[in-house]
Amino acid sequence: MSLVDRYQWLFRKSPALMVSLDEDGYFLDASDAWLHRFRYTRDTIRKMRPPDLASPESARLIEAEYLPLLRRTGRVDNVPVDLSTTRGERVDCLASAIVERGDEGDYLRTVVVYTEVSQEARLEQHYRDLYRSTPAMLHTVDTHGRIVHVSNHWLNKLGYRRDEVIGRLITDFLTRETRARLDEEGLKNVIASGDLDNEPRNFVTKSGETVEVIVSSARDSSDEGEVIGLLVASKDVTERNEAERQLRAAFEENARLREELERERDYLREEVQVSMNYGRIIGESSSLKKMLARLEAVAQTAASVLIEGETGVGKELVAHVIHARGPRSHGPLVKVNCASIPHELFESEFFGHVKGAFTGAYRDRVGRFQLADGGTIFLDEVGEIPLSLQSKLLRVLQESEYERVGDEATYALNVRVIAATNRDLERAVEQGKFREDLYYRISVFPIHVPPLRERGDDVLQIASHFLDRACTDFGHRALTLSRKQAALLKRYSWPGNVRELNNVIERAVILSQGKVLRLDLAMADILESSPERPVGETSVAANRVMTDAEIKQMEKRNMIEALRIANWKVSGPAGAAELVGVKPTTFTDRMRKFRLSRPGKAPA
Numbered sequence: 321m322s323l324v325d326r327y328q329w330l331f332r333k334s335p336a337l338m339v340s341l342d343e344d345g346y347f348l349d350a351s352d353a354w355l356h357r358f359r360y361t362r363d364t365i366r367k368m369r370p371p372d373l374a375s376p377e378s379a380r381l382i383e384a385e386y387l388p389l390l391r392r393t394g395r396v397d398n399v400p401v402d403l404s405t406t407r408g409e410r411v412d413c414l415a416s417a418i419v420e421r422g423d424e425g426d427y428l429r430t431v432v433v434y435t436e437v438s439q440e441a442r443l444e445q446h447y448r449d450l451y452r453s454t455p456a457m458l459h460t461v462d463t464h465g466r467i468v469h470v471s472n473h474w475l476n477k478l479g480y481r482r483d484e485v486i487g488r489l490i491t492d493f494l495t496r497e498t499r500a501r502l503d504e505e506g507l508k509n510v511i512a513s514g515d516l517d518n519e520p521r522n523f524v525t526k527s528g529e530t531v532e533v534i535v536s537s538a539r540d541s542s543d544e545g546e547v548i549g550l551l552v553a554s555k556d557v558t559e560r561n562e563a564e565r566q567l568r569a570a571f572e573e574n575a576r577l578r579e580e581l582e583r584e585r586d587y588l589r590e591e592v593q594v595s596m597n598y599g600r601i602i603g604e605s606s607s608l609k610k611m612l613a614r615l616e617a618v619a620q621t622a623a624s625v626l627i628e629g630e631t632g633v634g635k636e637l638v639a640h641v642i643h644a645r646g647p648r649s650h651g652p653l654v655k656v657n658c659a660s661i662p663h664e665l666f667e668s669e670f671f672g673h674v675k676g677a678f679t680g681a682y683r684d685r686v687g688r689f690q691l692a693d694g695g696t697i698f699l700d701e702v703g704e705i706p707l708s709l710q711s712k713l714l715r716v717l718q719e720s721e722y723e724r725v726g727d728e729a730t731y732a733l734n735v736r737v738i739a740a741t742n743r744d745l746e747r748a749v750e751q752g753k754f755r756e757d758l759y760y761r762i763s764v765f766p767i768h769v770p771p772l773r774e775r776g777d778d779v780l781q782i783a784s785h786f787l788d789r790a791c792t793d794f795g796h797r798a799l800t801l802s803r804k805q806a807a808l809l810k811r812y813s814w815p816g817n818v819r820e821l822n823n824v825i826e827r828a829v830i831l832s833q834g835k836v837l838r839l840d841l842a843m844a845d846i847l848e849s850s851p852e853r854p855v856g857e858t859s860v861a862a863n864r865v866m867t868d869a870e871i872k873q874m875e876k877r878n879m880i881e882a883l884r885i886a887n888w889k890v891s892g893p894a895g896a897a898e899l900v901g902v903k904p905t906t907f908t909d910r911m912r913k914f915r916l917s918r919p920g921k922a923p924a
Contacts, residue, residue: 332350335351337354337357337436341430349362354434358405359407378400378403384482387483390430393487403434414437451469457471457474457477457554458474463549464489470482478525478526479526479527493524495523511549511550520533521534531556533556535553535554536552537551537553539551603775608770608775624762624765625639627639628740628745628767630742630817631816633772634819635742639653656670656699659903670712674724678725689735696737698740699737702741710754787799787829790829799829802837812843824839825839882896
């Protein structure tokens with residue numbers, strides 16, 4: 321008897337329920353014991369496959385789980401199947417299979433051994449079915465990390481079929497970052513150690529999406545206590561983590577905005593205090609005292625105030641004093657220069673906007689009115705607000721509430737309004753350039769700030785103060801005002817008012833080399849061409865009162881001299897506007913008024 325014949329004889333005479341299958345899964349042979357138990361003949365089964373004898377559920381398991389596992393690993397152990405006899409009897413079995421290969425690795429056959437199961441095995445199969453149908457993400461891996469069992473919910477969550485995952489390493493379904501923490505050796509250690517408790521893992525679905533989970537596990541041990549597998553339960557926390565991230569981002573954004581708001585508030589307070597010398601108003605003239613009396617009368621109230629006066633007289637300083645001496649002094653004083661805001665950004669600047677409200681709104685922005693809530697808002701150059709937007713400002717002042725651009729929510733507001741202008745708003749109302757109702761709303765209590773030319777000896781006190789401060793700021797030795805220099809100060813009419821005086825003093829400090837202020841160097845031809853007036857008297861009480869035409873002519877000469885010194889540069893450091901002490905926009909307006917243009921260029 322040849323070796324092959326002897327092998328076949330031993331196979332057929334074995335008392336075990338055995339079959340051999342070809343590469344396509346068809347029966348090649350069966351033991352006599354198997355044929356007897358299932359009552360088939362060898363010729364009959366050679367055109368059949370094991371799934372053909374199984375129930376629909378068992379056939380599905382064979383196709384979806386057992387065959388994929390067998391192809392990947394070369395064996396399966398004790399998997400539950402049922403096969404039917406020719407008489408229709410269903411026989412529950414546990415099947416173990418191994419792939420037999422030749423010396424060259426070529427496929428020979430698959431040998432399957434069936435063991436008829438007891439009631440205990442049927443009960444185990446019942447719990448396997450419960451395992452699959454449970455509404456939890458469950459999977460079981462062997463000691464190598466290959467997936468042995470998996471629940472339907474696990475498959476549905478990741479979008480796979482059962483045959484696509486059984487027998488594959490669990491790491492095949494993890495993100496790259498998670499796999500990096502669980503290399504092959506690390507995975508074996510995790511399985512050997514056994515228990516996991518809410519460990520974070522990230523799976524990848526079949527469509528490439530990430531599912532964030534926390535996993536807990538229990539060991540499956542042999543009777544000898546050796547770990548033979550790991551039962552793992554996963555909980556999807558993707559939505560929870562995303563909500564936590566969004567909440568954390570919202571908290572961080574709120575904290576950032578709050579910090580930004582506090583920084584901006586502190587900056588604005590400091591900016592106002594520094595620029596106004598901490599609210600100090602200098603002078604003893606009758607015109608100034610009259611203004612201060614009105615200021616003291618209104619400061620303790622909540623009334624809206626309209627500060628009127630020429631450019632550079634110190635309207636911003638007056639607003640600061642009203643705020644500092646009023647009941648809202650603990651709150652912020654927020655300044656808005658209405659002349660410097662582009663028309664299309666007025667509403668956003670005043671009331672803020674939400675992210676995406678318009679092109680360029682990349683994040684939420686806090687409006688100036690919100691910044692000033694609980695304090696005072698100072699609307700400088702209020703006459704420059706476009707007529708089309710004045711109604712929105714009026715509504716805020718009347719109803720004490722506002723909406724941010726792009727936001728449907730309405731916010732309450734508690735703010736005092738102080739406005740300032742160098743324009744004749746009553747005339748603007750008559751011309752239809754300013755709303756009458758808005759004018760009456762902001763001018764409940766008007767305060768006129770007198771120009772410097774009407775304040776007599778105040779110019780000397782203010783000049784002395786500016787001189788001390790400039791010497792300190794520039795690190796210059798202390799300088800004194802001579803009697804002659806004081807006379808020069810009083811002789812000039814100061815069309816740029818206090819701001820112009822400050823600039824002239826600072827310029828004189830820079831030009832002075834000795835111990836006495838060289839004011840004549842800073843003012844040059846301006847004072848030489850100015851008509852003199854008796855020292856100690858105001859221009860109103862002078863022997864010769866200047867006509868309006870003379871004042872305008874003197875102002876024009878002063879501007880021409882400033883342009884000459886600045887080489888016709890208007891704005892920026894050392895520009896003509898800075899030399900005169902007015903804003904570049906104001907200086908440009910006056911150039912148009914006097915039809916001034918650079919030599920060789922036609923006037924605008």
